[in-house]
Amino acid sequence: MTLLICVFAAIIATIKWYQRKDDSMMPGVPCVLFWGASLMWLGDAIFEYAELGAEYFTPAAEDMLNDAFLGLSVVALGLILWLVILLIKDPKGVVKASLRKKAASK
Template sequence: MTLLITLFAAIITTVLWYNRKDDSMRLGVLCFLFWGASIMWFVDAIFEYAELKAEYFTPALSDMINDTYLGLSVVALALIIWLVRLLIADPKGSVRAALKREKG
């Protein structure tokens, strides 16, 4: 479930990146975050499948809920990392402008 949620996040982010007007939102960083994690969890899933075989596809409900909760938390963490980086880099100068306005 975590792999699926991260994979969907990666696909959606990549589509948004492709349709971007300019690079001011730095969506590339978010794409790499999600794709990197998706590839790593994919490898983890392959090894788990090799161990559990068909049982891998029929997880217990409690495990599924836990994995879904984890997947959503992972997406939230990635979005926070991206947002912090975006605000620090401030490519549009919005933060700087807001700070100047407050100062003045």
């Protein structure tokens, strides 16, 4: 479930990256974050499938819920990281302009 949620996040991020008008929102950051994690969880899933067989696809409801909760938390954390990188790099200069405006008004 975590892998599935992360893959969906990666696909949406990639679509957004493809549709971008410019790089000012740094759409490549969530792409690499979510694809990197998805590929790594794929490796984990391969080993789990080799161990459990078909049982891998029929998880207990409680496990699925916990994994879904983890997946959503991972997506939230990835998006927070993207926002932090975006605000620090500030490609549009919005943060800088806002800070200068505040400094000038004092």
